[in-house]
Amino acid sequence: MAATSLARCCSRIYYNCKCASSSQNHQTNENRNLVNKRRSSKPVRLILRNRSKKLNDPSLTRALRDFAESGLMEDALHLFDEMNKADVFVWNVMIKGFTTCGLYHEALGFYLRMVLFTGIKADSFTYPFVIKSAAGASSLLEGKTIHATVIKLGFDSDVYVSNSLISFYMKLGCEWDAEKVFDEMPERDIVSWNSMVSGFLAVGDGLRSLALFKEMIKCGFEPDRFSIMSVLGACSRVECLRVGKEIHCYAIRSGIEAGDDVMVLTSVLDMYSRFGEVSYAERVFNGMIIRNVVAWNVMVGCYARNGRVVDAFLCFQKMEKELQPDVITLINLLPACEILEGRTIHGYAARRGFLPHVVLESALIDMYGESGKVKSAKVVFDRMGEKNLVSWNSMIAAYVQNGENYSALELFRELWDKDSSLVPDSTTIASILPAYAESLSLREGRQLHGYIVKARYDVSNTIILNSLVHMYAMCGDLEDARKRFDQVVFKDVVSWNSIIMAYAVHGFGSVSVRLFSEMITSGVSPNKSTFASLLAACSISGMIDEGWQHFNSMKREYGIDPGIEHYVYMLDLIGRTGNLSSATRFIEEMPFVPTARIWGSLLKASRNHNDITVAEFAAEQVLKMEHDNTGCYVLLLNMYSEAGRWDDVNRIKLLMKSQGVSRTTNRSIVETKGRAHVFTNGDRSHVETNKIYQVLDIVLGMIEEEEEGKEEDSYVHCVSKMRPETLLKENSNSYRRHSVRLATCLGLISTETGRTVLVRNNTRICRRCHEFLEKTSKVTRREIIVGDSKIFHHFSNGCCSCGNYW
DNA sequence: TTAGGGTTAG
Incomplete structure (x- = not known):
């Protein structure tokens, strides 16, 4: 009796703590209100009046179970307090009740009180609930402690307990721990396999999810509706429509996909939606006997994500006639919105009381960012009561998309320095890296890479590595871009697109084309961006026949409309x-x-x-x-x-x-010994100006010597053909002091002999400077890389990778 | 009389 009172007392403390801390948790608030409303109900009083005098009245236990199953935890608590002797079954019912209601801390509190203060031992039924609560509370420490207890008590051989542990670890992103539990299980059932398939999908590893599904079949397990729902998500993630269709066919043949199984059908619908197969999605949606709000949301989202703006809004209107849209409907609708519709949705959400809502607000930031309305995005961001990492990521991305790299970097630093639990994740890094790429600073990009390694980000994370490939390539370091690409274990379509584009902008189109073939061989399907990178490669490198061949194959072989x-x-x-x-x-x-x-x-x-x-x-x-x-x-x-x-x-x-x-003021940047040096045309502000100009004269002299003896000097030839007025203009020789030459000369004297000189230019290089750089690379025997506003020129031994067309 | 895996959102 003392124990039950204590439990109730602790439970109240937990409620109070939760009330104070859960203002950001809508779900928990709802549950708390539910509990509070039922504080002293008539049925409870009636049950207590009619109870028998026996120690363990089964009718009380039955009533307790009914209350818990109905989510009436306050009534359940009343009965629990009045029971003469609670056994492990009764405690389990209470723990289950709290878990089902999402009151995870209360469930964990009850478990602790049971094992610490009552002497009652938890059994194999207790742990699945307790572990689920640890997952719900996102408490890795508590979960690991419980796992240790489970091993100590020998429950780790119980398939239910182990399955719960797999789900727990997967939910908290610890796929290695989940895999260890799975590997060490003495026996597995279909739920174990499904937990792994859905778990890998949850941690973003679609390839492993799909691989586990195939292995499951090989081991003789028949997929059930849960397997189908998870694996369809994996197909979408790895962009494998063919496998998705095969699984859909299997679901139909095996009877899993029945017209009234709204969840399975919604998974199928969602898969087709993500592949842009709108007509397939429509067919599935029209065949559904029951359509709940989720199914409608997916259909609205299907039109929205596939650019069918009018259909998205028509679907939304039809939906309103059948049932009430929820906040997810609006979140799904937003990607289809241009600024006008977006503002309308914003107003609608405010009127319907959907705001504040952290996901919706982040989606609004995305919408404003994509519409070029960074100020509106910032207003939403600043007014948010609760900001999570995604909100920060959305705002950073909005700045980057609109070229406000300085503001993006400021916000990123603010997040970095923030004294809070928010730590930049792979999406943050992936969002901010293009800002570094755009800032033209290889030095700063390298610094961020250093941070990534130092802060122990998962350096094998595909999203981060893809962004690093892009950053290094755009900052001029193709070699490092390639190293990062080679590091990607699970190369997705973005990895391939990034490296194909990297070689394209550096003028190595044949490598891009070869990489495209490798990509196809590896089984990754190309998308629109792949062909954009590939055609850019053919265009920049002047590969005319290959360009036409790939352009024509887009629709014919890959079903992609140019x-x-x-x-x-x-x-x-x-x-x-x-x-x-x-x-x-x-x-x-x-x-x-x-x-x-x-x-x-x-x-x-x-x-x-x-x-x-x-x-x-x-x-x-x-x-x-x-x-x-x-x-x-x-x-x-x-x-x-x-x-x-x-x-x-x-x-x-x-x-x-x-x-x-x-x-535009012409600017060239060269980075030497950890410092960036910026030059404008005719610049004389650098501390080593005299030396730079002397080197420039020496190089020009070397070029003239090199040119002597040739039958016809191309530059002289070019000048001789000019009109007198042009000649007068050229004689001013201002082009001789163009910023790119000054930066190159500083690069030549500040780097070791034989090292490549890297210069970034904010505008297109003029013809004469291009010719100068070609010849400089020959007479100095140095490779010079100059990135202009569009491409990189690799000058080596008198030639440029662009083939003199830029 | 109590157990594990499941559809949509930035």
Whole structure:
């Protein structure tokens, strides 16, 4: 009796503690209210009045079980207090009741009080509930302590207990511990296998989930509805539609997929939705006899995630006629929203009382971020009462997406320094790494990589490694990018896309194409981004035949419709051939309205082939869409200037002035001995200016010597063909002091002989500097890598990887 | 009379 009173007392303390700490836990609040409402119910008083005088009245136990099973834990507690002698069965009923209600701390409290104060021994029925509560409370320490007790008492051979432990470890992200439990089980049942299949999926390892499923079948286990639900998720994760369809067929043949099994059907629906198979999804949804809010949510989400905005909203309206949408409906609808619809959803959520809600608010931040409304995203972020790691990640990503790298880095540092339980995770790292890639600083990128290793992030994590591949490649270090790629154990489509793009922007298109073949051989299916990377590779490296071959295979072999981004790369490719009329026809015949990027591509081609007429036409189209496109004005200026059309030069200058457009200041950065040195054209602010200019003169002298004796100097030839006005302009020799040359010279004298010099430039390199860099690489016998605003040029022994087309 | 695995969300 004393023990039961103590338990009740402790339970109250737990309630109070929970009340104080659970303001952020909606679910727990609901349960607390449920308990409080039933504090002194009539049925309890009636049962107590009619109870027998026997010690263990079975009717009381039955009533207790009924209350617990109905979630009426306050009534259950009343009865529990009045019972003469609670045995392990009664305690288990109470622990189960708390666990089912999500009152995990109360369940753990009851267990502790039972074993510590009553002398009653927990049995094999107790532990599955207790372990589930430890998982629910996300308490790894308590769970591990319980695991130790389980081993001590010999319950680890119990299949129910072990299965609970697998789920516990998987839920807390400890897949190695779960695997150890699984491996050491003397016997396994279908639940053990299902727990592993769903567990690996929960920790994000779809490949292992799928592998376990296959192994399960090999071991002679027939998949049940739980297996099907888990493995379909794994198929989506590893992007394996073929296996997903096979499993769907199996589910139909075996009768698992029945028209009234809403959960299995929803899993199937969800799988098709994630693969973009909207018509399959519609067929499944229309065949459902029962549709609950989850099924509707998945269908709304299916339209939203697949760009069927109108259908998503129509589905939402139909849903409203049958049942009440919930907060998840809105979360699913948001990705389909442009800013106007997004704001409407935001208002709807506020009116319906769905806010504050941490997931919905984070989805709103995503929506505002993707719509380019960073300020609105920040307003939502700042007003959030509760912020979790995902909220921070969303805000950081919103900054990065909109090029506000400085703010992203600030926020990231704030999160890093924050004195809280929030620790940046792999998504944070993956979100912030592009900011480092964009900041052009290999040094800072390396520092973050150092942090990642030092802070003991899982260095085999695919998401982190993929981001590192991207960061190193974009910061100019292709070698390190490749090392990170080789480290990825489970290479997903993003891993392959990242490395294909890495080699593409560095001008090694043939390597990209080879990697694409390896990707296909490894069984990873390409997606739209893969082809964007692949076509970029063919375009940058001038691989015309391969480009066409891959472009044509997209739909035919892989069922992927080319998007506007693929047309852009193809246009670049056609542009290289110099056949501008063919390029223009390609634009006219493509199934999209041409964008500024498309016209920009034609403009670049016309510049490279000196066709001012086409250039003027293309520039006009660009400026109709983007009147402040600096690159477009500058390109025209240079073309007119080179042709000596000074009236046109002045006209463009006036136009730029009237539009408030000014030329981007040319900046080049070289990093030496842990410091970044920034140069502008003609810069004389560096402490070693004199030395830099002396080196520049020496290099120019070496180039001239190298050129002597040649029948015809290409540069002299080029100058001799210029008009007198152009020649006058060139004689000023201002290009000789362009920032990229100054940065390169500092790089040459600050790095060891034989080491590569890496320079980053914020604009396109001019022709003369390109020629200078080619020759410098020859006379100094050094590899020089220069990243401009689009690609990396690898200068070596007088040649550039771009093949003189950029 | 009590047990384990299950569908949608950033």
